[in-house]
Amino acid sequence: MGSCNPVTGGAGRCTICGAPPVIRMREPDRHLCAAHLIEDVEGRALRTISERELVKPHDRIAVAFSGGKDSTALLVILSRLLPSWDGVSLVAITVDEGIAGYRDDTIRAAEGVTKKLGIEHVCVSFADLIGENLDTLLAGRETQACSVCGILRRKALSVAAHQAGATKIATGHNLDDEAQSVLMNTLRGDLPRLVRTSDADSLDCFIPRIKPLADIAEKEIAAYLFVQDLFPFLPECPYTRYALRREVRSMLSSLEQKHPGTMRNLIRSKRAIEKQVDRREISESLRRCRQCGDPCSGELCQVCMLRKSLGK
Amino acid sequence: MKIIFPDSTTETIEGEPVSVGWILHLRGINPSEVIVSRNGKLVPEDVVAGGDDEIRIIRIAHGG
Numbered sequence: 001m002g003s004c005n006p007v008t009g010g011a012g013r014c015t016i017c018g019a020p021p022v023i024r025m026r027e028p029d030r031h032l033c034a035a036h037l038i039e040d041v042e043g044r045a046l047r048t049i050s051e052r053e054l055v056k057p058h059d060r061i062a063v064a065f066s067g068g069k070d071s072t073a074l075l076v077i078l079s080r081l082l083p084s085w086d087g088v089s090l091v092a093i094t095v096d097e098g099i100a101g102y103r104d105d106t107i108r109a110a111e112g113v114t115k116k117l118g119i120e121h122v123c124v125s126f127a128d129l130i131g132e133n134l135d136t137l138l139a140g141r142e143t144q145a146c147s148v149c150g151i152l153r154r155k156a157l158s159v160a161a162h163q164a165g166a167t168k169i170a171t172g173h174n175l176d177d178e179a180q181s182v183l184m185n186t187l188r189g190d191l192p193r194l195v196r197t198s199d200a201d202s203l204d205c206f207i208p209r210i211k212p213l214a215d216i217a218e219k220e221i222a223a224y225l226f227v228q229d230l231f232p233f234l235p236e237c238p239y240t241r242y243a244l245r246r247e248v249r250s251m252l253s254s255l256e257q258k259h260p261g262t263m264r265n266l267i268r269s270k271r272a273i274e275k276q277v278d279r280r281e282i283s284e285s286l287r288r289c290r291q292c293g294d295p296c297s298g299e300l301c302q303v304c305m306l307r308k309s310l311g312k
Numbered sequence: 313m314k315i316i317f318p319d320s321t322t323e324t325i326e327g328e329p330v331s332v333g334w335i336l337h338l339r340g341i342n343p344s345e346v347i348v349s350r351n352g353k354l355v356p357e358d359v360v361a362g363g364d365d366e367i368r369i370i371r372i373a374h375g376g
C-alpha cells in the first residue's frame with residue numbers, strides 16, 4: 001500500500017488537469033484537484049438524483065439540516081442544482097435535541113450557512129415536541145441515546161416538514177452511513193430494516209425521504225467542504241460513545257482502507273437481498289397508532305411507545 | 313515539520329521528508345477518518361512533507 005511507504009510520494013497531479021491534487025480517490029484510482037473534486041462530487045449527487053428520480057418538478061424539499069458536514073454539503077449541493085429544476089424549492093429544517101455543550105454551536109453554524117445560501121430555515125426542538133430535551137429524557141439511560149434520539153428526530157422532522165408543506169425530505173446520509181447501516185442491521189438480525197427501502201421508510205410520515213449523497217464517501221464530503229472553506233469544525237455528539245455505530249464505523253473504515261470497495265460491496269449485497277425478498281412478507285401491514293393516529297406497524301407508533309416507556 | 317493533531321496538540325519532527333500517509337500510519341490514524349492539510353491546503357496521503365511544512369490532521373466527526 002503506497003501510503004505505508006515512508007517516502008514514496010509521487011502523488012503527482014490531478015488526473016484530469018494536472019493541478020496540485022487535494023485527494024486521492026479509489027475506484028477508479030485517481031487524484032483530483034479542488035475544482036475537479038467539487039465537479040466530481042456534485043456530478044455524482046446529480047447522477048444519484050437523476051437515476052433514482054429523487055426530485056420531480058415543483059417538489060418542495062425539506063432538507064434535514066443539522067449544520068454538521070453531511071447536511072451542509074447536501075444543502076450546498078441542492079442549492080446549486082436548484083436553478084436547473086423546474087419550480088423546485090428548498091427549506092432547511094434543524095432539530096434541536098437539547099444536548100448541552102453540543103447543539104448550540106451546531107445551530108449557530110447552521111444559521112450562518114442558510115443565511116449565506118439564502119435558504120428558508122426552520123428550527124424545531126424536542127422540547128416543543130415532547131416537552132423535554134434529550135439530556136433530561138436520557139438521564140440514567142444514556143446507552144439508549146441514539147435510538148431514542150433517532151425516533152424523536154424522525155418525528156420532529158416529519159412534523160416540521162408537514163408544516164412547511166414539503167413533498168420530499170432530503171437527508172445527508174452518505175456512502176459510509178449506508179454501509180454501516182447494512183452491517184448494523186445484519187449484526188442485529190433485523191431483516192425488515194435491512195431491506196426497508198426509502199419508499200417503505202416514508203410510511204411513517206407519508207413524505208418520501210431521499211438520500212442524494214448515498215453514493216459519496218464521508219471523506220469526500222469532508223474534502224468537498226474543506227476546499228470551499230465550508231467545513232464545519234464542530235464537536236462530535238457526546239452520546240456517540242455509547243453507540244454500536246461507532247464501533248461498526250471504525251471497523252468498516254479499517255476494512256475499507258485495506259480492501260477498497262468493501263463499503264460499496266456491502267451495499268451491493270443489500271440490494272441483491274432486497275431483490276430476492278418479498279417485502280410484503282416481512283414487513284407488517286400499515287396500521288394507525290391507537291394513541292396518536294400516526295401511521296405505524298404495531299398498536300403504538302415508536303414515539304408513543306417511547307413516551308410510554310419513559311412514563312411521559 | 314510541525315504536526316497539529318485533531319486534539320490540538322502539536323509535535324515537531326526533524327529529518328528526511330516523509331509521506332503524509334506514513335505520518336498517519338506511524339500514529340495509528342486511519343486515513344479514512346481524517347483529512348490532512350499541508351500549509352493550509354488540503355493534500356492526499358501520498359503527498360510528501362518535511363522542512364518547514366505545517367501538517368494539520370483534522371478528524372471527520374460522524375454525523376451531520
Ligand SMILES: [Zn+2]
Pocket residue numbers: 014015016017018019032033034035036
Ligand atoms: Zn483538476
Ligand SMILES: [Zn+2]
Pocket residue numbers: 289290291292293294300301302303304305
Ligand atoms: Zn403514536
